[in-house]
Amino acid sequence: MIGSPPCESVRPDQGKQSGALAFFQSVQRAYDRAETVSGGPVERWYTIAGAPVRLRAANLDLLSCLTPALGHRASAPEREAALTVSLWESAASGVALPPPAWGLDDFGPGGEIRGYNNGRIRAAYQLGSGILSVYDSATRRAVYSLPSSRRIPLHERAAPLRTIFQWWGAGRGLIQAHAGAVGLPQGGVLLAGGSGAGKSNSALACLESPLFYASDDFCLLSPAAEPAAYSLYSSGKARTGDLARLPFLRPMVSNPTRPADEKALFLLNEHRPERLISGFPLRAILLPRVSGRPGTALRPCTAAVALAALAPSSVILAPSSADATFHALARLVRQLPCFYLELGTDPASIADAILRLLARLVPQH
């Protein structure tokens, strides 16, 4: 049953920017209180798409629980951060979120807050998990709050701070793609397709090959004249049934006591750090699909087919920059050769097919 709306709300459409900024500042002040109460801060630095990112948490537990998927991008502190994210949990600090600056009707699908997706201040709230993300694009500061570090949902452990990284990346001309990415330092491929197409399994299968792993689900793309993919997370996910085909993954499962319908989560930086890569130039877009044959083959597809595979989930998960994301991906599929990756039943054949393709596409100096 829906309760009564908050007594005091500053609706964004009544002096949009000032109300939104006031809300951001109130959330920042709440973090500051949490930091004081917790005796923090604890800081960690990362390099994402070549830029220094600082995470500043009110307590160490939160960072330890939330950030393993970012571990492969850990770096030394810099003088200045391109992005600073302040993180706190209500349970440990006793500091609650300030009241929302919007009404119940403004909680939109996918976490988006209506009215907070095209101005200076961005906000998103995950209804199920109670995770709030707010971002000030002018100062490149974000605040992230969750109820408890002991109840972080699987998708958040696999892709922490994804929404904040998407907002920040958009400001740097980067597109967050819902895609896998594997390759070599000289060039790699994007693995595109909807849920269940085989992106994750294809990327994970390549861990046992000379190919390096940048992503199984989300990565940042630089849609420049020479497009590139940048790794965000060193995580991977697979359905329990898929582990039979990729048995080398079994020792890497980080959630062995998971519910039956929950995917297995792998934090690859803890097991195969040498197979992880920060990014590479993009050479092709591949659309995995199950063939039923033993070996994996490549078959050209049109740019339109590739866009239909790559764009929908990427733009739906980036509501504040859907238009820019869509058109950037459209340019990408025109720039790069696109293929169906007809997956063989032999997992090793997947990497073999990709390596043969890269041998053709990567310029030989």
Place this chain on the structure above:
Amino acid sequence: MTSSTRFRINKKVVHEAFEDELVIINLDNGNYYTLTGSGAEMWRYIERRATVREVVDAIAERYTAERSALQSAVDTFLGELQQEELISLDGSAPAAQPPEGQSAPNAIADRLPFDAPALHKYTDMEQLLTLDPIHEVDESGWPSARTDRDR
């Protein structure tokens, strides 16, 4: 709908045209579509704010078919696009000049056989836009967090 009716592509629709294929996404509901052949061509004329008559005229110059069959196909297609909330009636003033991009009419011998437009619809993104109902709100106005079961 009359012969002088114009349509506009809805604001929350993004689209990209390739040689003879089109990809369309409705950002409001996550549905996405592909169009090929005559459907892709019709879309291009709609985008340029052609009237229904102008769309039929343009298609008639490209394809071999009775005009009545083309009219029926265009009307059906426009109705389908409206039903999918991809286009809406455009009540603004008509363009002073005819829409750009109308190439010279094909000689009859060069016209293509006509296939009615086929709008291929995909709905697998709907789950990403499903809004969890808000059951309870805490004392500060935030929806109550609940145990989240992941996909």
